[in-house]
Amino acid sequence: MSDLALVSPPLPTSPCLTGEALKLGIMASGSGSNFEAVAAAIAAGQLNAQIQVLIYNNPQAKAAERAQNHGVPAVLLNHRDFDSREALDAQVAETLQAYGVEWVIMAGWMRIVTPTLIDAFPGRMINIHPSLLPSFKGIRAIEQALASQVKLTGCTVHIVTLEMDSGPILMQAAVPILEGDDAERLHQRIQVQEHRILPAAIALAAQRYG
Numbered sequence: 001m002s003d004l005a006l007v008s009p010p011l012p013t014s015p016c017l018t019g020e021a022l023k024l025g026i027m028a029s030g031s032g033s034n035f036e037a038v039a040a041a042i043a044a045g046q047l048n049a050q051i052q053v054l055i056y057n058n059p060q061a062k063a064a065e066r067a068q069n070h071g072v073p074a075v076l077l078n079h080r081d082f083d084s085r086e087a088l089d090a091q092v093a094e095t096l097q098a099y100g101v102e103w104v105i106m107a108g109w110m111r112i113v114t115p116t117l118i119d120a121f122p123g124r125m126i127n128i129h130p131s132l133l134p135s136f137k138g139i140r141a142i143e144q145a146l147a148s149q150v151k152l153t154g155c156t157v158h159i160v161t162l163e164m165d166s167g168p169i170l171m172q173a174a175v176p177i178l179e180g181d182d183a184e185r186l187h188q189r190i191q192v193q194e195h196r197i198l199p200a201a202i203a204l205a206a207q208r209y210g
Helices: 033-043 063-069 085-098 141-148 183-209
Strands: 006-008 022-028 049-056 074-076 103-106 125-129 152-159 169-176
Touching: 022 033, 022 183, 033 049, 033 063, 033 183, 049 063, 049 085, 063 074, 103 183, 125 183, 141 152, 141 183, 152 183, 169 183
Parallel strands: 022 049, 022 103, 049 074, 103 125
Antiparallel strands: 006 169, 125 152, 152 169
8 A cells, every 4th residue: 555545635746836935933942844944845845935044942853954054043942941831932932033933833843832922923833743733732643553453544734723733734745554654654654645736835824814
């Protein structure tokens, strides 16, 4: 069975590349592979956008190195330096606004966001989550899927709302769970599909809500 069992809606075959480029701010906590996927789509002419800034909260995050390689400013906002989630989000929002960001992309941002940030970019925050929402919300979604013994999981790109992993769905890709899968193996296959659908979902969001 193909790893890509379903993409809904179908990936666009001729992305709209007219008009002004979308000004993106990307938030990441880890390796930044989804940052790389967005940057690659832009470079290939598949997404009419530019990445204004990367915000990362983990000093060891490899995403910062990826940003440097693409000439994108990378700003460390270590959550440990803030007294509350709201204080962190206020600084995140201020930084994004200072860089002229229009759309915020949570590409592996491992922090729960608050109304302080959501209200600063209403309807213009996008998250990617490693499950077929509404199933397996929250942390350790891949482990949740394995523990449930379902045969199918995947990834979802959605608009961020106050309720975690519950905003309007933009795009999903399904990935079958194979015999012998563990969390790492399944995660790697899900990431392949994340990298496919995130740039397309950004374009779709701009067309639908922009």
